[in-house]
Amino acid sequence: MDPVGVDPRWEAFAPFHDYLLTAFPLVHSTLTLTKVNTYGLWYTWTGKDTSKKPLLLAAHQDVVPVHPDTVDEWIHPPYSGFYDGQRIWGRGSSDDKSGLIGILSTIETLISNGFQPSRTIVLSFGFDEEASGVYGAQALSEALTQAYGADAFALIVDEGAGFMEQYGTIFATPGIAEKGYLDTRVEVTAAGGHSSIPPPHTSIGILASLLVEFESNPYDSHLERTNPVYGTLQCFAEHAESLPSGIRKAIKKSVSSKKALKKLEEEVFKDKMYKSLIGTTQAIDLIGGGVKTNALPELAWAVVNHRISTTSSIDATKEHDTKLLSSLAKKFNLTYHAFGERISEADAPSSGTLTLTDAWGTALRPAPITPTSGSEAAAFRLLSGTIKATFNSHRSLKGDNIAISPGIMSGNTDTRYYWNLSKHIFRYNHHNQGNSSNVLGGVHTVNESLDIDAFLEMVRFFTTLILNADEATNL
Ligand SMILES: [Zn+2]
Known part of the structure; x- marks a missing residue:
């Protein structure tokens, strides 16, 4: 697409902005809104203690198109936003309007409950993530860098992987790297x-x-120990209940044995998905x-x-x-x-x-890897604790029922432009990625829809994240 102001199709975002104004009145009367490159949304909720590094929450406004030939296959029209009492239907209900509306719903609710942040909260909503973020996130990143400088944010959470059952255990896999x-x-x-x-x-x-x-x-x-996938495997060995014992042993042995690492590599590469990620x-x-x-x-x-x-x-x-x-x-x-x-x-x-x-001058180096262990990993631990608290408190189960493992993204999100803003970038949506539960469906295809209960849990996640980041003293 041509730039904003030239290609008229960008104008679709103006009525969306009008909608946000009426849907989230407290957000708009409390936070400062700056529009970047016309449709990029940058909200600031200034905290009482400006010496604390701010929290940055990101999401994107745009969606992928609906192919006209597939409109008939939708149970409810793709742009209806129809709510049937259990699910919200429509393009973007998962990717990524749920993130954007989830964040704004969280903040609207926090304001209405009298919450005032100590740590500044910044929201950054691009409008062309599905087309590489050239006009949206790139411009937002420049504006944020100018305002805050490099490495200014305590952590960044953008869309990404969620949680699902793997080898008998629920794992959340926030993306800490991108290829x-x-x-x-x-x-x-x-x-x-x-x-x-x-x-x-x-x-x-x-x-x-x-x-x-x-x-x-x-x-x-080759499977190298520095690859984030290796970290994922270590978590499987530690927490996955029904992981075949041979693989569990190989993973544990591979920490110190080159031979075991080679054997593990052979095993892991049988799965095309893992081989491609590595x-x-x-x-x-x-x-x-x-x-x-x-x-x-x-x-x-x-x-x-x-x-x-x-x-x-x-x-x-x-x-x-x-x-x-x-x-x-x-x-x-x-x-x-x-x-x-x-x-x-x-x-x-x-x-x-x-x-x-x-070909198009679009080469991109692998993203810097977010630290997940040692003294640098306070942000990862905060996120992990937040995921656990949200997951466990939302279900009538005893004890801790979710493990957190670093994950890797096969594609890129808007965070490709945010590397200089923070060392602690997480691509994570607190939703169930598993197919069996069907809380999430149709991303990038027909019948995109989201279970309302799953959406409410996302709001609970963002609320917990904001409250935890607000109290944290080690970020
Ligand atoms: Zn997305």
């Missing part, structure tokens, strides 16, 4: 001409060889080339999407791709440039070119 991102564009040019007198390889044929080379050589990935991935997602069957294609290209391991980097990924294709570049006599550098010798003969680039 990096690189789209490598592979472009081959070769001489054009009439198709009746072809060379042995056209640009399309060469590109095909290069792409096969990618798929024949997947990234070598390593750098590649997926050839786009391809183009050729215009007509009687014309030799002068250009052929493809884009390989990478999600970079938290233990790797953009540079290592670029280097890997560059090296991977160098022997084929030689074989096909191509002048080879990769990420702005010439790889082939200057005077080498050439029958074409191979160029690798960051």
Whole structure:
């Protein structure tokens, strides 16, 4: 989309802002609201003690579209917000209006109960998270950095993973890391001409060889002890009731034994999901080339999407791709440039070119990892305690019925722009991610809906979080 003010579709947020004004009168008469890039919402509830680092709560206003062909499949219309007495129906009911409305409901209620924060509370609501947050969270981040400076927030909580049963135990897995991102564009040019007198390889044929080379050589990935997933496994070993005992032993042994770590890696990599979360991935997602069957294609290209391991980097990924294709570049006599550098010798003969680039300049390094142990982990402990208190007090169960484990996000949230604002970033929605309970459904597809009781528990979570952060002296 074009920028705000140019593309009229952004104007959809103006009536939403009007709605918020009427729905949350106390929020709007008590907090300061600054609009950033027209539709970004930055609320400040200034605390009595401004020497305390503020708490930042984030959510996004936008939603993914509803495909017109699927409207008939919705039990209640996708933009109705229909409440049937048990569930709220509609696009955004889970992702992420529940977060935004949950936060504002919490604050409205706290104000009406006479609460005044000691620690300042800042709310940051972007409006294009589903389109990478370029106009929303990016602008909000600049405004917040200008106002508060770097590393100014005690902790940040944005949307993310929730809790669900795994191996017989309920685990909450707040995201403490995000993988990096690189789209490598592979472009081959070769001489054009009439198709009746072809060379042995056209640009399309060469590109095909290069792409096969990618798929024949997947990234070598390893389970390292510094990977957040390793932390998740440690929590499983400690708390998951029905974890097979062989795996439990392997996890525990792997702390000190390299051999056990290798065995554990083998076991864990049998699950495609874990393997993808741990390593750098590649997926050839786009391809183009050729215009007509009687014309030799002068250009052929493809884009390989990478999600970079938290233990790797953009540079290592670029280097890997560059090296991977160098022997084929030689074989096909191509002048080879990769990420702005010439790889082939200057005077080498050439029958074409191979160029690798960051396709849209959108490379993103893996997010800094939020500390979860030692003296740096006060924020993680505060969040963990908050999750436990919320979960346990909301159910008529005895004792502690939820374990908290660090998690990793396979994608990115708006927090990609917030790294400099705090070392303590958590991507977490206090809701049940498990399918069986059906409290949460239809995210990014038809029949998105949210159980009202689950929503109320989210409000309880935000309330507990604010009260706990307000009292904490070690953040
Ligand atoms: Zn979302």
